[in-house]
Amino acid sequence: MAIIISQEKCTGCEVCSSACAPLALLRSVGDRRLSIAIDYSKCNLCGDCERLCPEDALRITESPVTTPGSISLFECEMAKCDNCGRYFAPKPLIDKFKRILKDRDPRIVASLGLCPVCKDQAIDKVP
Ligand code: SF4
Ligand code: SF4
Numbered sequence: 001m002a003i004i005i006s007q008e009k010c011t012g013c014e015v016c017s018s019a020c021a022p023l024a025l026l027r028s029v030g031d032r033r034l035s036i037a038i039d040y041s042k043c044n045l046c047g048d049c050e051r052l053c054p055e056d057a058l059r060i061t062e063s064p065v066t067t068p069g070s071i072s073l074f075e076c077e078m079a080k081c082d083n084c085g086r087y088f089a090p091k092p093l094i095d096k097f098k099r100i101l102k103d104r105d106p107r108i109v110a111s112l113g114l115c116p117v118c119k120d121q122a123i124d125k126v127p
Contacts, residue, residue, distance in 0.1 A: 021048070038071055
C-alpha cells in the first residue's frame with residue numbers, strides 16, 4: 001500500500017500528522033515551506049489519516065511501495081505575516097480561510113494575515 005496526498009486539495013492543516021499515533025507522518029518546516037513525509041516502517045495502516053483529513057486529500061492506495069525510508073508526500077509555501085514578516089502557517093490553509101470569510105467582516109480577513117504574536121498585539125490595542 002502507499003499513501004498519497006493531493007497537492008491541489010491539501011491545505012497543510014496537519015490534522016493527519018497530528019492524528020498519526022506511531023508518528024509515521026512527519027511534518028517539517030524549513031526554507032519557508034511546510035512538508036509532510038511518511039516513514040512506512042512506522043505506519044500500521046490504521047487509516048486514521050485518511051478518515052480524518054478534512055479535505056479528502058489523503059488516500060491509502062493498493063500501490064506497492066518499494067522506496068525505503070522517509071518519502072515526501074506534500075509541500076507548500078508558508079504564509080508570511082503582513083505585519084512582522086514572520087512565516088507562520090501553511091499558505092493554502094490561510095488562503096482557504098480568506099476565501100471562506102471574504103464576504104464577512106473585513107477585520108477578520110485582515111487578521112488572518114497576521115501571525116499569532118501580531119494578532120495578540122492587535123487585539124490588545126482594541127479599546
Ligand atoms: S495509516 Fe495510521 S499509522 Fe499509517 S500514516 Fe496514517 S495515521 Fe499514521
Ligand atoms: S492531507 Fe488532509 S489532513 Fe493532512 S495536511 Fe493535507 S488537508 Fe490536512
